[in-house]
Amino acid sequence: MKINMQAIREEWFSNLRGDTLSGMVVALALIPEAIAFSIIAGVDPKVGLYASFCIAVVTAFAGGRPGMISAATGAMALLMVTLVKTHGLQYLLAATLLTGVLQILAGVFRLGSLMRFVSRSVVIGFVNALAILIFLAQLPELTNVGWQVYAMVAAGLGLIYLFPYVTKAIPSPLVCIVLLTAFALFTGVEVRTVGDMGALPDSLPVFLLPEVPLNWETLAIIFPVSLTLSVVGLLESMMTATIVDDLTDTSSNKNRECVGQGVANIATGFLGGMAGCAMIGQSVINIKSGGRGRLSTLLAGVFLLLMVVFLGDWVARIPMAALVAVMIMVAIGTFSWDSIRNVGKNPKSSTLVMLATVVVVVATHDLAKGVLVGVLLSALFFAHKIGQILHIGSSISDDGLTRSYSVVGQVFFTSAEKFIASFDFKEALQQVVIDVSRAHFWDITAIGALDKVVLKFRREGTAVEIIGLNQASETMVDRFAVHDKPDAVEALMGH
Amino acid sequence: MKTYVLACIDGSTYSPAVCDAAAWASLRLEAPLSFLHVLHKGQEAKGDDLSGSIGFGAQESLLEELASLDEQRGKLAMERGRQMLLAARERARAAGVVEPEGRQRHGDLVQTLTELEAGVRLLVLGRRGEAADVASEHLGSHLERVIRSLHRPILMTPPEFSAPQRVMIAFDGSATTLKGVEMVAGSPLFRGLPCHLVMVGGDSAEARAQLAKARKTLEEAGFEAPAVMLSGEVEKSLRQYQKDQGIDLIIMGAYGHSRIRHLLIGSTTTELMRRSAVPLLLLR
Numbered sequence: 001m002k003i004n005m006q007a008i009r010e011e012w013f014s015n016l017r018g019d020t021l022s023g024m025v026v027a028l029a030l031i032p033e034a035i036a037f038s039i040i041a042g043v044d045p046k047v048g049l050y051a052s053f054c055i056a057v058v059t060a061f062a063g064g065r066p067g068m069i070s071a072a073t074g075a076m077a078l079l080m081v082t083l084v085k086t087h088g089l090q091y092l093l094a095a096t097l098l099t100g101v102l103q104i105l106a107g108v109f110r111l112g113s114l115m116r117f118v119s120r121s122v123v124i125g126f127v128n129a130l131a132i133l134i135f136l137a138q139l140p141e142l143t144n145v146g147w148q149v150y151a152m153v154a155a156g157l158g159l160i161y162l163f164p165y166v167t168k169a170i171p172s173p174l175v176c177i178v179l180l181t182a183f184a185l186f187t188g189v190e191v192r193t194v195g196d197m198g199a200l201p202d203s204l205p206v207f208l209l210p211e212v213p214l215n216w217e218t219l220a221i222i223f224p225v226s227l228t229l230s231v232v233g234l235l236e237s238m239m240t241a242t243i244v245d246d247l248t249d250t251s252s253n254k255n256r257e258c259v260g261q262g263v264a265n266i267a268t269g270f271l272g273g274m275a276g277c278a279m280i281g282q283s284v285i286n287i288k289s290g291g292r293g294r295l296s297t298l299l300a301g302v303f304l305l306l307m308v309v310f311l312g313d314w315v316a317r318i319p320m321a322a323l324v325a326v327m328i329m330v331a332i333g334t335f336s337w338d339s340i341r342n343v344g345k346n347p348k349s350s351t352l353v354m355l356a357t358v359v360v361v362v363a364t365h366d367l368a369k370g371v372l373v374g375v376l377l378s379a380l381f382f383a384h385k386i387g388q389i390l391h392i393g394s395s396i397s398d399d400g401l402t403r404s405y406s407v408v409g410q411v412f413f414t415s416a417e418k419f420i421a422s423f424d425f426k427e428a429l430q431q432v433v434i435d436v437s438r439a440h441f442w443d444i445t446a447i448g449a450l451d452k453v454v455l456k457f458r459r460e461g462t463a464v465e466i467i468g469l470n471q472a473s474e475t476m477v478d479r480f481a482v483h484d485k486p487d488a489v490e491a492l493m494g495h
Numbered sequence: 496m497k498t499y500v501l502a503c504i505d506g507s508t509y510s511p512a513v514c515d516a517a518a519w520a521s522l523r524l525e526a527p528l529s530f531l532h533v534l535h536k537g538q539e540a541k542g543d544d545l546s547g548s549i550g551f552g553a554q555e556s557l558l559e560e561l562a563s564l565d566e567q568r569g570k571l572a573m574e575r576g577r578q579m580l581l582a583a584r585e586r587a588r589a590a591g592v593v594e595p596e597g598r599q600r601h602g603d604l605v606q607t608l609t610e611l612e613a614g615v616r617l618l619v620l621g622r623r624g625e626a627a628d629v630a631s632e633h634l635g636s637h638l639e640r641v642i643r644s645l646h647r648p649i650l651m652t653p654p655e656f657s658a659p660q661r662v663m664i665a666f667d668g669s670a671t672t673l674k675g676v677e678m679v680a681g682s683p684l685f686r687g688l689p690c691h692l693v694m695v696g697g698d699s700a701e702a703r704a705q706l707a708k709a710r711k712t713l714e715e716a717g718f719e720a721p722a723v724m725l726s727g728e729v730e731k732s733l734r735q736y737q738k739d740q741g742i743d744l745i746i747m748g749a750y751g752h753s754r755i756r757h758l759l760i761g762s763t764t765t766e767l768m769r770r771s772a773v774p775l776l777l778l779r
Contacts (some may be wrong), residue, residue, distance in 0.1 A: 025547040058663035171547030247558055249536070249565060284554050289545050289562075333549025 002124035007451025012064045015292045022291030023299025026069055026235040028174045030056070030304050031315065032326040034072045035194055036375045040137045041274055042084040043092065044198035049308050050074040050205045050275025053484055056301030058264035060473075064256030066294045067248060069282040070102040070264060071301075074134045075236050076229055076275050083225045093210035096275040099233065100265030106234055107258030113116055115238045115254070120375035123239055123349040124339045125357025127280060130236075131335035132362055138324045140332075141192070149321045150191050156180055163305055172311045173326045180322035181314070194323065195316030201308050203269040230262075232367045233277035237261050240278035246286045248365075281330045349381040387414030390439075391423035401430040412442035416449035422452055437468025447473065498616035499527040504583050506575065512656035514583045516774060517619040519658050520650060521695075523684045526616050529596040530583045532576040532602045535567065556560035568582025571687045573599065605640045608650070617684075618649045622768065636647055638768070642749050642777055648678070649749070656774060659744035663691035666722075668705040671748035672766035675778040676709040679746060692722040693736055695729045730766040737773065745759075749777035 030052050038048030052071035059070040084092050101183075106112070144151065156176045163172035184191055194200070214217050243254045266277050284294055285353045308315055343351055353374050361370030390409035395404070395407050403424075423432075434453070441447055502517035504510045505710055514530075521528035580597035587595040600607045608618070620641065641650055662685050666672050676692075679685055694706050706722050713720035725732040737745060749764045769776060 025545050029547050136703050161550060162546050164544075164548055168544045169544045170547055173547050201551055243554060245555075247561055250559075257691055280554075284546055284549055284557060288549070288553070288557050289547060329548060329550075332551060333553040336554070337552045 013293070013295065015290070016295070019293045019296035020299060022286050022289035023296045024292065024303055025171045025289040026282055026286045026300040027280060027303035027307065028171050029326070030069070030071050030300060030442070031172065031277075031308060032177065032318075032323045033282070033330060034304070035197070035315075036137070036323055036327050037072045037074050037077040037314045038274070040074060041080045041092075043080075043274060044199040044200075044211060045090055045194060046199050047092075047272065047274050048077075049201050049304070050270045050271050051276050053301045053305040054271050054273050055264040055276040055393055056269040056297055056304065058267045059260050060298035060301065061292045062162045062256075062263045063260035063294075063297070064253035064258075065244055065278075066252075067283070067296055068237075068240055068252075068257075068278050069238065069286050069290045069297055069300060070261065070276060070278045071235075071282065072274055072276040073236065073279050074137065075130055075232050075367050076277055076471050077233060078133055078137075078367075079225065080230050080274060081365070083093065083222070086219060090211045091218070092274060093269050094106065094218065095222040095225045095229065095289030096265055096269035096273070097210065098222055098230040099275045100262040100269060100356065102226055102230035103234055103262030103265060105262075106257050107255045107260075107262060108198060110175075110255050111396045112234070112238060112254035112258050113390065114238050115235075117375055117379075118235070118239075118371060119350075119378040120374070121346075121353040121378060122371055124336050125354040125374050126235065126239065126367060126371055127334060127336050127359045128339060128354070128359070129367065130280070131331045132358065133365065134327060135331040136282075136362075138327050141320050141331065143394070145192075146190075147183055149191055152180055152183070152191065153325050156322050157328060160325060160329050169410065171331065175326055177318055177322045180325075181318050182489065184319045185317060192320045193316060194318045194320065197320070200312045200316055200370050201305075202312055204305070204309060205273070207270050207476075208272055210269065228366060228368045229275050232371075233275065235279035235367065235371055236280070240280050240283050244283050244287060247284070248292060249492075281334045284333065292406075293478065300418050300486060304413035305453050315337035323363050336460045349378075349385075353381065354376045370372060383412075383414045387412070387418070390415045390418060392419070394424075402433065403427065403429050403431075404433040404435065406435040407439040409438075410450065411446035413445040417447045419446070420453055423456075425456050425460055430459070431463045431465065432457050435467040437471045441469075441473045497527065498614055499529050500524060500617045500619065501529050501531055501608075501611065501615045502583070503531050503533070503608070503621075504761045505532065506579060506581055506620075507621055508654055508737070509652060510579065511586065511623045512652040512654055514586045515590065515656045516650055516778065517654075518587040518592050518595075520617055520684060521587070521592050521595070521621065522590070522751040523686075524616065527594070527596065528587055528592050529589075529598060529684050530580050531607070531611070532597070532599045533578055534569070534572050534576060534599060535599050535603060536569070536601070539621045584621050598768065606646050608641060609644055612617065612645055612647060615645075615647045618645060618647050620649060620651050622651055622653060639765070640765075642779070646779050648779070651775045652767060653772055653774060653775060657743070659685075659774065661689050661690065661691070661740065661742045662744040662746060663693050663737065663740070663742045664707060664709075665745060665747040666692050666694045666709055667748070668694070668697075668702055669748060671778055675746060675748060676712050679779065680712050680718065685744075686717070689719040689721070691736075691740060691742060693725060693733060694721055694723070695725045695727065695732045698726065699722050729771070733767065734770065737771075744775040744776065745771060745773060746778065749779060 031049070035045040036053040038045045039492070041048070055070045055072065062264055063070065080092055083095060142153070159176040159179060160172045163175050197345040237257055238254060241254060241257055260430050261277060266278065268274070286300070338356060356377050357370045357374035361367050361371045364370070387410065390411060392407050394403055394405045405423065409417070441450070454466070457464045498717065500517055500521045502513050517528055517530070534740070576599050580599065584595045584597050620638065622638065623652055664676060664679065666676070677692060692706060692713065694702060694708055703724065706724065710720050710722040723736070725736060733745070745767065747764065747767065764777070
């Protein structure tokens, strides 16, 4: 008990000032995002705002990464569009609940560790695709509008990026929103406002059950959506957790985070909010503003709700142009510009994986598909690369009747062809000795290839002797865990 | 592996006392002495950038900024720690310890100590660390966690330490203190010093028998061991006795595992640790 108390104090109250200030900054930044993502999903802004409040507050307690910000996100909103359009909000709430359940299961079964199969290239592709999608989602607000809107967005962006040079004590997105709103009200210019996009919260959220029939048909409708939502939500949360880990040089509990995301989504489903997950941009803002502990996440949610409920009338008057400017900033901040700069330095395969991920995501608006393609491609490239590590040398005996082949390297499905092609079957010999003691036969394709070689030599009337097959096929065992001891690794690598 | 005396030092006012106590224990036990300085990186952020805006390469530049900040702090703290270790080793050498070691580890104090626990014979700690408020009567935030998570004897020093001449065992008849009596009897740490056995409350035939047995154990080991049975409030009586008899080190069990014992003894442990003007040897 006492030990936990210490951890609780450390995670909650070790950084009071920083957490309070950053909580406020993040709350201010969360409001435009939650509204924007609600609009993407096609629901009232209050759905996203309730979700952001609820997810932030719940993950503050249940999450596994202190200091990370979770709320309604663009990645998730994009996956809901069709469901909302065809079946309506109630089905979205049901899908949100199911997403939470699936995520809790993922946490319980420790699927967080599957993240290790997602390579860095895929992560960068994911992040870049996300940034592009957030940017693209702003385009409807920028087409078929008057020049005033363009001017306001440009002014907004200018304020966001230049105001920090004046002072860093006030969040510049807030300055942008306040000034643009004041300008619109003062001049009475005709531009679209947040109030035009749908209902804003007028009260604290209340507990409610989604009004959907409880039958198989409903499940069939929501399950595919929930599955993608849970996968994408966990992916982005795990990525964000890793980013926060790196930034703060601390560690997080990934499986607890999975469960925390699930609990948060179940709670938000019951409070009339849409599913969400961790946010890369907001978490970076939180750390940058000095947030480190759980308190920052909690306060972000609480401040957000207070501001929205009590300043709802004013929030409704924010011009969409101000929101668009903030979202463009988020897109720019989320995009990994280093990945463009490093295109020349990185291996081509890495760049290709990254680009494939981006293209698939932008084409399908589904981050899960992009990640799947990215992971598969990286696996293929890796298999190809490892298959290159194979050398077959040979020497002939003095009497010219026996040739000894020695095989060094990895033999498995990608290198089996090359393995067979390295033997000269046309040479007339009495005997062939194949030393495979320094080779590794990883799968049955490799063993099959060896059998084929032996057979081919036999058909030419050549006797075949194989040396060291036992060592070579040790790698066939599926229990890889036995190889983690230094001497076992030494024996396995044969050097 | 030869076990050693491990002394935790930081920049607090307790460090010289810890150093002296450790040197004394090391010489008595004929065990090597090792000083430990743990570098703990706090999570306090400076938070002067509330602009809330993220631009090109926000994540990379933030990582770079935070890393270089930590680097500067880390280098300073490491250098400071190195100086402290040097001073501590010098002090111990002057006290007659041969080749005291010094080491620095990154991480959390409790976790570091748990990792090193296997080789430790005796742990020496100050009552408070450098971060704790000196004026407060509270114990250092780490102390209770350290005591609860380690299973080695812990010598806790007040701000001043002088070699003890007269020690006492706060005896309650529990398994821990019975084992403690045997440990004292078998250890060279207190050999030759009078060792009072003090039991407070619960005067019964059984308690008297236990006390007599403990006394016999000590006397057989060559200790002068007056045993007394006191009444009244545990912590107060113990401190009163300590003052009256001029005792300058108290040996006691700390935080028993059962809940009831925690309520009774645990609070006594904390009270004594808080108020005691003499070193405490806490047994687990």
